[in-house]
Amino acid sequence: MGVTAQLSDFTASIRLDRLPPEVVQRARFLVLDLVGNIVRARHDAESTSSFLGAVRAMGMAAGNSGVFGDASRYTPAGAAFLNGALAHSLDFDDTHAAGSLHPGAPVIPAALAAGEMVGASGADVLAAIVAGYEVTCRVALALPAGEHYDRGFHPTATCGAFGAAAAAARVFGLDADGVANALGTVLSQAAGSLQFLANGAWTKRFQVGWAACNGLMAATLVREGFKGAAEALEGKHGFMRAYAPNPTPERAVERLGEVWELMNTAVKPYPSCRYGHAGIDAALALRAANDLKPEDITAIRFGLPKSGMLLVGAPAEKKADPQNVVDGQFSGPFVISAALATGKMGWDSYRLLQDPTIRSLLPKVTCAFDPEIEAEFPANMSGKLTIEAGGKRFEQKVVVPKGEPSNFLSEAELRAKFAGLTDAVLGGERAAALADAVLAIDTTADVSSLVRLSTPLMAARLAGE
16 A cells, blocks of 8 residues: 555544544643634734635635634634634644644644534544644655755645645545545645745745645545545655655655654644744743843853754844744744743733843844754754853753643643633633533534634624624
8 A cells, every 4th residue: 555545544444442542632632722722813813804804705704614712603614714724823833843843723623624514523523633633744754844844835734734634534434545535636735835934924824724724625525526636645746756855755654553643742832933942941941040131141042953943043134123923933032032031932922022121132142053952853843042141151951842742731731821822712711611622522422512612702892803
């Protein structure tokens, strides 16, 4: 069997009751983490009004499918797109380090939209989500992601489209041939560019939402008898050979069903590019341990791997002068300066882009390639921070940032992050009830009930948005 066939067989045959308990538990946690992102982004991301306006203009706001944090109903495609785009709008969603992508944002919305279409149980949807994570991450590993990046592709969107298609196909109950056809169909829509880095564009969010929508569309087409391209992943003109110069297709199925890439997925304690998180961890630790004051700091050096430099370190002049949220999310100097100046790095930190204290620190931060940190990659998104202050030198290397698989957030920490994102929208009591329901998703007879629990208490305010 080829790579596409093996992944398709795996997807079609996956069952929740046959999965290791720790995989099922982690999957629940990852769904909770993503839902929190969606609810907050629905009300607090600058690109949301454009997404909503476009969806309404195209007639995708008249259906029976839901978007978390929204009282309106949408078509399945509209819901998959919006949930996917919103999930990625805060840059607070989960991360797979070795694949350099965010698997949950395209996969979970596609699975949920498919589930609402057919009234699927939570157990079936959660099994589909696990399959979608494995497909997304394993496809990225086979490229590998670094060479895919070098060509300017955004793997969350490109690889994520295949995971979304696999997840939706599993929810629909397609057999292995059907899943393969869905992968062969979404191949035609695997897109995503890193050019958003040039000007803080919102295309990063759009292309991830569109990957979720495309995955759902591909699976729906096949459900209606459509035929997709064979060998979508490993074929001569398939995804891997077209999108990277030296792929290793067999890597996508290495120890499939034994090693779970979902378990190698991290969650973010900070709403910014994951490559900056080791620096934030170090900044907060050094600040607390040494009572560092911004005015005493004279120089900061942030050591990064090559991939990290590409996203948060270069070009230096742009990273030192962030002008919008996306700029800030991908600026090593900003996230470190915010952490040192305020003792935290949260979503509200982006309100401080022009804060004088943070602005005074920005030119003092130098991001630099560090061979020692590169040696930790791709197993870890490590970083090393060196601070000179008051005539002294402080240094901290963070190998495993908080939230990584081996340093994962506890359920209490995940609930705290969820509450921090959702309480302002839903109210504390309703947000807690939604968290409880999401963490019990596999006992839910119909996943539609989960989305309904996320309707804001003050739904009337939505009418004017």
